[in-house]
Amino acid sequence: xxxxxxxxxxxxxxGLTALLTSAGLEVVLDARTGEELxxxxxxxxxxxxxxxDIRMPPTFTDEGLAAAVAIRERSPEVxxxxxxTYAETAYAARLLEAATGGIGYLLKDRVDDVAxxxxxxxxxxxxxxxxxxxxxxxxxxxxRRASVLDHLTxxxxxxxxxxxxxxSNAGIAKHLQLGIKTVERHIASVLTALGINADxxxxxxxxxxxxxxxxxxxxxxxxxxxxxPMTGE
Amino acid sequence: MTTRPGxxxxxxxxxxxxxxxxxSQVQPLTRRILPTIxxxxxxxxxxxxxxxxxxxxxxxxxxxxxxAAVDKVERTDWFSCGxxxxxxxxxxxxxxxxxxxxxxxxxxxxxxxxxxPEVGVVCQTWLWGFALLPSPPxxxxxxxxxSRRMATGWGGVGFxxxxxxxxxxxxxxxLALAPAHAVAGILVGVGFATTAALLFNQDHQRGNxxxxxxxxVVWLCGxxxxxxxxxxTWAAFLVSNQTEVVVAAALLxxxxxxxxxxxxxxxxxxxxxxxxLQASTVLTSTPAELGLPDTTWPHLLQDRGWGPVTTEVRxxxxxxxxxxFLALLLRRWLRMAPLExxxxxxxxxxxxxxxxxxxxxxxxxxLSPQRQQTxxxxxxxxxxxxxxxFVVSAVQLALSRAALVTLVNRLxxxxxxxxxxxxxxxxxLDRDLEVLFALPDGSGWVDDRGCSRGLxxxxxxxxxxxxxxxxxxxxxxxxxxxxxxxxxxxxxxAVNLSRFALENARLEAGLRAQLLAVRQARARLxxxxxxxxxxxxxxxxxxxxxxxxxxxxxxxxVGASVEDDPATSAAIGLLRKELHVALDELRDLARGLxxxxxxxxxxxxxxxxxxxxxxxxxxxxIPPQRWHPDVESxxxxxxxxxxxxxxHHAGDCTVRIDARQDSxxxxxxxxxxxxxxxSLDQRGTLxxxxxxxxxxxxxxxxxxxxxxxxxxxxxxxxx
Numbered sequence: 001x002x003x004x005x006x007x008x009x010x011x012x013x014x015g016l017t018a019l020l021t022s023a024g025l026e027v028v029l030d031a032r033t034g035e036e037l038x039x040x041x042x043x044x045x046x047x048x049x050x051x052x053d054i055r056m057p058p059t060f061t062d063e064g065l066a067a068a069v070a071i072r073e074r075s076p077e078v079x080x081x082x083x084x085t086y087a088e089t090a091y092a093a094r095l096l097e098a099a100t101g102g103i104g105y106l107l108k109d110r111v112d113d114v115a116x117x118x119x120x121x122x123x124x125x126x127x128x129x130x131x132x133x134x135x136x137x138x139x140x141x142x143x144r145r146a147s148v149l150d151h152l153t154x155x156x157x158x159x160x161x162x163x164x165x166x167x168s169n170a171g172i173a174k175h176l177q178l179g180i181k182t183v184e185r186h187i188a189s190v191l192t193a194l195g196i197n198a199d200x201x202x203x204x205x206x207x208x209x210x211x212x213x214x215x216x217x218x219x220x221x222x223x224x225x226x227x228x229p230m231t232g233e
Numbered sequence: 234m235t236t237r238p239g240x241x242x243x244x245x246x247x248x249x250x251x252x253x254x255x256x257s258q259v260q261p262l263t264r265r266i267l268p269t270i271x272x273x274x275x276x277x278x279x280x281x282x283x284x285x286x287x288x289x290x291x292x293x294x295x296x297x298x299x300x301a302a303v304d305k306v307e308r309t310d311w312f313s314c315g316x317x318x319x320x321x322x323x324x325x326x327x328x329x330x331x332x333x334x335x336x337x338x339x340x341x342x343x344x345x346x347x348x349x350p351e352v353g354v355v356c357q358t359w360l361w362g363f364a365l366l367p368s369p370p371x372x373x374x375x376x377x378x379x380s381r382r383m384a385t386g387w388g389g390v391g392f393x394x395x396x397x398x399x400x401x402x403x404x405x406x407x408l409a410l411a412p413a414h415a416v417a418g419i420l421v422g423v424g425f426a427t428t429a430a431l432l433f434n435q436d437h438q439r440g441n442x443x444x445x446x447x448x449x450v451v452w453l454c455g456x457x458x459x460x461x462x463x464x465x466t467w468a469a470f471l472v473s474n475q476t477e478v479v480v481a482a483a484l485l486x487x488x489x490x491x492x493x494x495x496x497x498x499x500x501x502x503x504x505x506x507x508x509x510l511q512a513s514t515v516l517t518s519t520p521a522e523l524g525l526p527d528t529t530w531p532h533l534l535q536d537r538g539w540g541p542v543t544t545e546v547r548x549x550x551x552x553x554x555x556x557x558f559l560a561l562l563l564r565r566w567l568r569m570a571p572l573e574x575x576x577x578x579x580x581x582x583x584x585x586x587x588x589x590x591x592x593x594x595x596x597x598x599x600l601s602p603q604r605q606q607t608x609x610x611x612x613x614x615x616x617x618x619x620x621x622x623f624v625v626s627a628v629q630l631a632l633s634r635a636a637l638v639t640l641v642n643r644l645x646x647x648x649x650x651x652x653x654x655x656x657x658x659x660x661x662l663d664r665d666l667e668v669l670f671a672l673p674d675g676s677g678w679v680d681d682r683g684c685s686r687g688l689x690x691x692x693x694x695x696x697x698x699x700x701x702x703x704x705x706x707x708x709x710x711x712x713x714x715x716x717x718x719x720x721x722x723x724x725x726x727a728v729n730l731s732r733f734a735l736e737n738a739r740l741e742a743g744l745r746a747q748l749l750a751v752r753q754a755r756a757r758l759x760x761x762x763x764x765x766x767x768x769x770x771x772x773x774x775x776x777x778x779x780x781x782x783x784x785x786x787x788x789x790x791v792g793a794s795v796e797d798d799p800a801t802s803a804a805i806g807l808l809r810k811e812l813h814v815a816l817d818e819l820r821d822l823a824r825g826l827x828x829x830x831x832x833x834x835x836x837x838x839x840x841x842x843x844x845x846x847x848x849x850x851x852x853x854x855i856p857p858q859r860w861h862p863d864v865e866s867x868x869x870x871x872x873x874x875x876x877x878x879x880x881h882h883a884g885d886c887t888v889r890i891d892a893r894q895d896s897x898x899x900x901x902x903x904x905x906x907x908x909x910x911x912s913l914d915q916r917g918t919l920x921x922x923x924x925x926x927x928x929x930x931x932x933x934x935x936x937x938x939x940x941x942x943x944x945x946x947x948x949x950x951x952x
Contacts, residue, residue, distance in 0.1 A: 009779035015786030022790050060771065061833040085778055086820065088830045089845060090838030109816050112785035112809060114793055138845045214841070 001125060004029035004047035006037040006067065007083075008056045016051070016111060023114055025121070033057050034067030041071070048125050049079040053108070054091060065094060072099045079124035083108045087134045089214060096129065096207045104130030104166070129166035129206045136164040139213040152193060159186045160194075164209045417613035418456050424620025425449045431624070440490050441483070445623070448479045458525060466528045467515055474511045477551070478504045480619060481558050484584045485565060487623070488576065488719055496561050503554055510547045517543045559585060570716040571662040576626050583622040587615035637726050644731060650681035650738040650745075653731055660727050663714045665695075668735070670742040671707040678710065683745025698728055700735060709735045755928035756863070763866050766827040773823045778816065785812050828869070836865050840872055840890060849880055855892040860899055864949045867925055868892065868901045871933065874922050875903030875945040883907020883943060898931065898950035906942040919945065 003025050007013050010032075017027045029044040031037035033056050041047075050071055054064035068080040079102035082095055092105040104124045110132070111117045120130045140149065140161060152160065162172040169187065173180045191197070196208045429445035432438040455473030458466055478500060485496040492500065514523070516533050518540040566574065566581045640660040644653065654668045669678040669686055678686045689697065689712050696715035700708045711731075717724050792805040823829070831839035837855040844851040860868070872890055879888045886907030893900055919935050926933040930950045937943035 009775065009783070011783035012779050012786070015783040015790070019786050019790045019793075022793055055774065055829070055833075060775075085774055086824065086829060086842075088834070088838060088842055090830065090834050090841055094834075108782055109785070109813060112782070112789040112812075114789055 001049065001121060002026045002028045002045055002047045003049055003051060003121070004031075004037060004041065004044065005051040006031040006034055006056065006064075007051075007053040008032050009053075012053075019111070019114065019117075023118055025118075034063045034070070037067060038070055038074075041074075046075070047078060049081055049121050051081045051083060054082050054084040062091065062094075065091065065098065068095060068103065069098045072103075077102075079103065079121075079127075081106060081120060081124055081130070083111065087132045089135050089139065089210075092131050092135055093207075093210055093214065096131075096210060100204065100207075101127045101129065105135075106130065106132045107134055123166070123171065128168055128171065131164060131166045131206060131210065133161075133165055136161055136213075139164070139210075148194065152190065156186055156190050156193070159183065160190050160209070163187060163190070164206065164213065166206045413610055414613055417610070417617050418452075420617040421613070421620045422449060422452050422456065424617065424624055425452060428620065428623040438488060438490075441487050444479070444483050444486065448476070448483060451476050451479050463529045466520075466525065467530050470523070470525065471508075471511055471515060474507050475504060477554075478507050480584075480616075481554075483623075484580065484619075485558075485561055487580070487626075488573070490719075493565070496565075499554075499557060499561060506550060506554075510543070510550060513543045514540075514547060570714050571664075572720065573716060575662065579625045580619070580622040583615070583618040587612075587619045637723070637730060640727060641730055644734040650683075650742045653734050653738050654681045657711065657727060657731060661713060661717060661724065663717060665714065667712045668738075669710040669712065670735070670739040671709060672746060673740065673743045675706065679742050679746045681742070683742050683749050685746065698724070700728060700732060702736065708732070708739055752928070752930060756930070759867075759925060759928045760863050763827070763863060767832065770823045770827040770829060773819060773826070774829065778819055778823070781812060781816050781819065785809060785816070788812065827866075831865055831869055832862065835859050836868055836892060839865075839869055843873060843876065844890075847876060847880060849886060849888055851876070851888045851890065853890050855890065856894070858894060860894075860949075860951055863929060864899055864951055867929055867931070867949055868899055868947065870925065871901055871922055871945065871947045872903055874919060875943075878919070878943060878945065879903070879905040879907060882910060886942070894951070897948050900946070900948050902947075903945045904942060905944075909937045909939050909941045909943050922947075 003020055005013060005016060005027065007016070007030075013030050017030060020027055028047050029037065029040055031040055034052060037050070037052075050068075052064040052067050054062055056063040056067075064082050064084075068082055071078055071080055080099070081104040082091070083106055084091060085108050087105075087107040095103055095105050102124050104120050106120060110120075123130055140157070149157070149160075158176060159172060162175060167175060169180060169183050172178075172187075173183045176183070191205075194209070194212055196205075196212055425445050426449045429442050429449060432442035432445060451472060454469040455476050457469035458473050481503065482492065482496075482500045485500070486492050515531065517535060517537070519532075519535050520527055520530050522540055562581060562584060566577065569577060637660060640656055643656040643659075650668065650670060654666065657668065658664055658666045667680070667689070669680060669689070671678055678688065680686050688710070689695065694715055695712050696718060698711045698713065700711065702708045711728055713724065788805055788809050792802060792809070795801045795805070828839050828842065830842055835857065837853070837857055840853055840855060844853060859865070875890075876888065879886060883905045884907045886905045888903065888905045891902045891904075919933065923933040926947050926949065931948050933945070933947045935943065935945050
């Protein structure tokens with residue numbers, strides 16, 4: 001897999017290049033800013049996935065998001081992984097709204113876990129979506145949706161979490177070591193419980209789940225989920 | 234006169250001499266108003282009056298000034314009585330008018346009322362004489378006394394002139410024969426003479442007073458033409474039609490002290506044309522044709538039959554001149570300052586009427602003698618109206634001084650800077666009048682709201698008047714319409730009456746400025762501290778955090794290469810765990826210093842990140858709008874503090890956070906339905922927050938009572 005990366009910290013760039021190279025990936029391009037990456041991209045061998053820091057010069061705000069959108073507009077087949085020092089739900093949502101499929105948003109700390117990093121890169125390369133587990137865990141733990149989430153079984157909760165992180169049905173089945181049919185059945189019941197229309201597109205499903213988790217409407221028109229409640233207050 | 238490109242310049246204690254120079258170049262009046270500041274000889278200049286701390290003498294002086302203002306009003310009462318007398322007399326004239334019957338012989342009724350007009354004239358003369366008597370002088374300095382004495386002297390001259398005119402014209406032979414015409418003649422003469430006398434006493438009006446003196450003389454010449462006094466009759470007739478020209482000049486000039494260019498051209502050409510036409514009339518017509526007494530007359534071209542032709546030419550010319558005159562008058566009226574317009578409106582309206590009345594006189598020369606008599610009479614009384622209008626205008630000017638009484642009353646109440654400005658605007662009818670207060674420490678000028686201002690740019694149409702205190706330091710600068718310079722006494726009185734109020738208001742303006750400065754300093758401090766926090770967060774993010782992340786990556790690479798050595802691998806695993814803890818702590822620290830997402834994505838996302846980490850249900854309703862960073866930080870901190878308060882004190886509850894933009898700024902409200910409390914202790918935790926909000930000019934309120942929940946609300950102004 002060919003990787004291009006942009007980060008304003010030379011130390012971090014070098015470290016990441018070394019790690020990726022040792023893991024057998026090819027780093028075809030590393031740039032200091034998103035703009036530099038965009039200008040140099042046509043000359044380099046086409047990368048499969050681009051890794052971007054969200055905060056880069058010149059304004060150190062959300063250049064990474066802008067660069068991600070620009071890259072996807074130019075070559076939609078290239079996957080984009082945006083790294084952030086702080087895992088902010090708002091950014092994840094903005095990224096998911098801006099582009100569909102083959103995108104990821106991860107906390108920067110994750111990258112030193114080779115397995116996680118490679119897993120995320122592979123999933124992005126396959127066109128899946130990756131959302132940092134921290135964000136999903138925080139959203140699920142928050143009590144805004146307690147009344148509905150409390151009625152999910154433990155298995156359903158696990159599956160919702162995996163779904164929100166962007167895994168496909170097959171990915172969830174593999175991760176939780178379940179049969180794909182079982183997973184599909186659970187997903188259908190979870191989506192019904194949350195009142196989300198089932199969508200064949202995985203990425204749109206992620207966005208829908210994320211939006212549901214973020215929304216603050218207290219009224220949820222959903223029937224109680226099947227099965228006895230597993231977690232009490 | 235040109236207006237230079239305006240610019241505001243910061244000034245020290247005294248206006249910059251260069252600025253004064255520039256002012257005087259642009260506006261010649263300024264030289265008189267703003268003399269050398271260093272010279273300190275302000276008293277003699279009569280414009281820049283020193284102001285001391287209030288003493289008993291000052292109070293006495295102020296009372297004196299008030300009395301003078303009231304006295305002016307009383308004098309206008311004398312004028313009014315005189316005017317009433319005039320009207321009564323006109324009424325008695327009406328009773329004697331028997332024109333149109335072709336019989337001008339006095340009846341017994343006329344004999345009985347015959348002396349009434351004379352009595353009226355004498356009464357009116359005396360009443361106006363009372364009004365003209367100098368008021369008890371309020372001498373402030375020698376220059377003042379001298380000017381007063383001079384004014385009184387000229388006033389006396391005017392009085393004598395008036396008496397003479399009355400005496401001469403009261404013996405008019407036509408009085409019994411054609412009373413209406415004769416009385417009109419007397420009234421016009423008296424009106425002009427009165428105006429001349431009135432104007433001697435006013436600012437910048439000596440030239441106009443001379444003009445009215447000339448007018449009276451020319452008018453008397455015209456009347457003289459109806460007396461059989463030998464060669465004088467035709468000489469007087471030669472001059473008599475200059476009356477219209479001089480009246481036109483007066484109308485186009487008064488109360489200014491010079492004519493506009495176009496008006497001057499019109500007047501000069503009219504005077505020449507009138508002279509030539511009148512001369513040709515004398516040469517081509519006989520006295521009988523002109524309705525004059527049969528007396529010595531130059532008989533030259535009378536037998537050639539040119540008389541009607543010259544009369545025709547004269548009438549056409551007069552009509553054309555009347556139209557041009559009305560146009561010039563209208564243009565002038567439209568360009569007047571409000572105060573001027575108020576004074577001149579009666580004159581302009583009656584002059585327009587008179588002008589219109591004059592036009593058909595000569596065009597309809599072919600009418601029957603009776604109609605001609607009617608038209609002549611209308612014309613005569615139109616002239617009376619013009620003369621009366623001048624008198625009314627002079628009285629009105631005196632009445633406008635009564636505005637000072639209102640000003641005094643308005644200044645009695647505790648006066649704020651804005652109050653004084655609006656009081657002066659009202660008294661002087663100048664909507665753009667501006668008062669700039671000198672700061673007590675001489676560091677510059679502030680306007681009525683306490684905002685720092687530079688000196689106004691020298692402009693052709695604005696005139697600055699400087700008031701100073703006893704130490705010779707500038708007190709305030711009153712910037713007025715320069716057309717008000719014609720009412721200099723009024724202007725001086727207004728500024729002087731305001732002096733004490735200005736002194737107080739200046740202190741208040743100074744305090745306001747200080748308060749503003751303190752508030753701005755607090756806001757700057759707050760802004761600086763926030764900027765420091767942001768910088769610190771950036772430094773942490775770009776330095777330590779990136780470095781630790783890079784170490785993590787290196788460790789991971791090393792860990793991957795020593796997978797076959799379990800002991801080393803385990804040690805590296807432990808190190809990585811420690812590193813993650815360090816990174817988490819560092820992240821929390823940086824987030825606490827300043828949440829980067831607040832700068833990057835705004836208030837909504839930043840608060841979303843906060844509430845995701847809290848264990849209570851929270852509803853968030855924040856528009857995706859962006860505000861000034863300082864406002865956003867303050868709102869964020871208010872919300873965080875409100876949330877902390879809810880989590881710690883409110884117990885089991887739900888919280889709602891709303892933010893909205895309204896006219897007063899960003900309004901953020903954090904409301905919970907928890908236990909609530911009325912203890913001050915709980916509010917004490919919000920005090921530092923209150924300081925932060927007020928530093929931005931905002932307002933923080935906390936309402937809480939047991940079992941009713943707590944509401945924290947902040948309003949943050951956004952400029």
